[in-house]
Amino acid sequence: xxxxxxxxxxxxxxxxxxxxxxxxxxxxxxxxxxxxxxxxxxxxxxxxxxxxxxxxxxxxxxxxxxxxxxxxxxxxxxxxxxxxxxxxxxxxxxxxxxxxxxxxxxxxxxxxxxxxxxxxxxxxxxxxxxxxxxxxxxxxxxxxxxxxxxxxxxxxxxxxxxxxxxxxxxxxxxxxxxxxxxxxxxxxxxxxxxxxx
Amino acid sequence: xxxxxxxxxxxxxxxxxxxxxxxxxxxxxxxxxxxxxxxxxxxxxxxxxxxxxxxxxxxxxxxxxxxxxxxxxxxxxxxxxxxxxxxxxxxxxxxxxxxxxxxxxxxxxxxxxxxxxxxxxxxxxxxxxxxxxxxxxxxxxxxxxxxxxxxxxxxxxxxxxxxxxxxxxxxxxxxxxxxxxxxxxxxxxxxxxxxxx
Numbered sequence: 433x434x435x436x437x438x439x440x441x442x443x444x445x446x447x448x449x450x451x452x453x454x455x456x457x458x459x460x461x462x463x464x465x466x467x468x469x470x471x472x473x474x475x476x477x478x479x480x481x482x483x484x485x486x487x488x489x490x491x492x493x494x495x496x497x498x499x500x501x502x503x504x505x506x507x508x509x510x511x512x513x514x515x516x517x518x519x520x521x522x523x524x525x526x527x528x529x530x531x532x533x534x535x536x537x538x539x540x541x542x543x544x545x546x547x548x549x550x551x552x553x554x555x556x557x558x559x560x561x562x563x564x565x566x567x568x569x570x571x572x573x574x575x576x577x578x579x580x581x582x583x584x585x586x587x588x589x590x591x592x593x594x595x596x597x598x599x600x601x602x603x604x605x606x607x608x609x610x611x612x613x614x615x616x617x618x619x620x621x622x623x624x625x626x627x628x629x
Numbered sequence: 630x631x632x633x634x635x636x637x638x639x640x641x642x643x644x645x646x647x648x649x650x651x652x653x654x655x656x657x658x659x660x661x662x663x664x665x666x667x668x669x670x671x672x673x674x675x676x677x678x679x680x681x682x683x684x685x686x687x688x689x690x691x692x693x694x695x696x697x698x699x700x701x702x703x704x705x706x707x708x709x710x711x712x713x714x715x716x717x718x719x720x721x722x723x724x725x726x727x728x729x730x731x732x733x734x735x736x737x738x739x740x741x742x743x744x745x746x747x748x749x750x751x752x753x754x755x756x757x758x759x760x761x762x763x764x765x766x767x768x769x770x771x772x773x774x775x776x777x778x779x780x781x782x783x784x785x786x787x788x789x790x791x792x793x794x795x796x797x798x799x800x801x802x803x804x805x806x807x808x809x810x811x812x813x814x815x816x817x818x819x820x821x822x823x824x825x826x
Contacts, residue, residue: 480764492716499723506715516713519689522700525725526693532726533733553750567677 433458435500436478436486438465440547442540442592443497444485445626446531450501450588452624454509458487498528501585514585523579527586530564538564540593542600554601561602565610568594572609576616583620591617595629630655632697633675633683635662637744639737639789640694641682642823643728647698647785649821651706655684695725698782711782720776724783727761735761737790739797751798758799762807765791769806773813780817788814792826 435451437444437460451458463469463484471482479486479495487494487503494503505514515521538560544550545557568590571578578586595614598604604611617623632648634641634657648655660666660681668679676683676692684691684700691700702711712718735757741747742754765787768775775783792811795801801808814820 480767494716494719494723496723496726498726499719502722503715503719506713506718516703518700518703519691521703522691522696525699525722526691526696528722529693529695529725529729532729536730537734570677 433487433489434461435459436461436463436475436484436488438463438484440627441465441484442543442596442626443483445592446497446588447485447487447500447504448626449591449624450504450509450513450585452622453583453588453620454504454513455622456504456508496532498532498589501588502528505585512582512584515580520580524584524586527578528589531586531589534560534564535590535593538593539597539600539602542602543593543596544600546600557600558602561597561600565594565597565602565604565607568613569607569609572613576613578613583617587613587617592626592629599628630684630686631658632656633658633660633672633681633685635660635681637824638662638681639740639793639823640680642789643694643785644682644684644697644701645823646788646821647701647706647710647782649819650780650785650817651701651710652819653701653705693729695729695786698785699725702782709779709781712777717777721781721783724775725786728783728786731757731761732787732790735790736794736797736799739799740790740793741797743797754797755799758794758797762791762794762799762801762804766804766806769810773810775810780814784810784814789823789826796825 435447435458469475470484476482478493481495485497485500487500494500502514514524538557541552541557542554542561545552545554575581577583578590594610632644632655662681666672667681673679675690678692682694682697684697691697699711711721735754738749738754739751739758742749742751772778774780775787791807
């Protein structure tokens with residue numbers, strides 16, 4: 433099973449993190465992102481969206497980091513990581529939506545500006561980050577994990593760019609419950625890190 | 630089962646559409662969005678994110694339109710609407726991510742500017758819409774439905790703001806396969822529409 437991967441991408445790290453936690457062996461294939469490999473053939477045949485990560489499992493190609501987490505969890509991991517009961521599954525999907533939207537356009541966007549020089553609206557990314565982290569802090573004030581009172585793929589989806597937020601000028605200090613949750617994730621058995629965390 | 634709802638919201642319409650297609654009875658509770666009801670108590674107790682729709686099923690509160698689709702499908706609908714096999718579920722989740730991100734920040738954002746006077750970057754919303762619709766058109770050139778070769782909650786999540794795109798100045802004309810898919814969705818048994826579609 434191959435993961436088309438970039439070391440510095442939080443979206444790729446989501447998958448590396450979950451695979452490590454759930455003990456799923458994956459082979460990493462480095463994509464030359466700075467050289468634009470993801471925007472050219474043959475990569476575009478693998479993913480017309482021109483995005484990493486992409487997971488290839490035999491004949492199966494899975495695109496989108498949230499979808500890859502769900503695929504790996506459903507196919508290869510203990511059910512605890514992805515509940516199948518309707519209410520539990522919906523709780524997890526709620527956080528997958530936040531990962532795809534608020535996290536992406538908040539702390540991820542701020543980091544893209546500061547660390548990679550992307551031309552994005554930094555002030556808006558900071559406002560979105562503050563809103564997200566405030567709501568996340570309130571959520572985590574009453575519980576240890578994002579969904580279902582245990583670690584799930586929801587935590588793996590949201591953790592990377594929240595943990596990397598200081599690289600975009602977004603401080604963790606005002607959010608004590610987020611800080612405690614970050615430490616909780618880091619203390620999980622088989623946790624792996626990435627540069628910047 | 631109550632849906633806290635706004636007639637003109639495409640996110641609320643996702644849920645109304647799916648509930649109609651899957652014959653799930655829901656009671657609609659109108660939220661005074663223009664009056665800011667969603668940003669005040671007691672609504673904020675129901676959803677701290679201050680967003681609609683919210684589904685209340687007995688003691689259970691489900692937030693986020695994608696999560697509500699998954700909850701309703703898993704709890705009350707035929708499995709065809711939400712596959713449980715890992716590959717099928719991942720295909721659907723891929724499109725739920727697109728609904729939460731690219732659809733939201735593309736055609737939805739453009740419509741928010743034109744129809745509701747939101748102060749957003751219209752040019753960026755149009756660029757994002759063109760990219761999304763181009764990729765969607767390529768995807769639908771080879772298949773009839775977004776995932777699993779049948780109608781699923783993925784279609785219900787993506788359809789509303791794509792169908793409403795002309796209200797944000799995004800034309801359907803350049804995208805023949807998207808146009809055919811829109812007609813295919815409209816022809817589903819028990820389809821319900823909303824103003825602007």
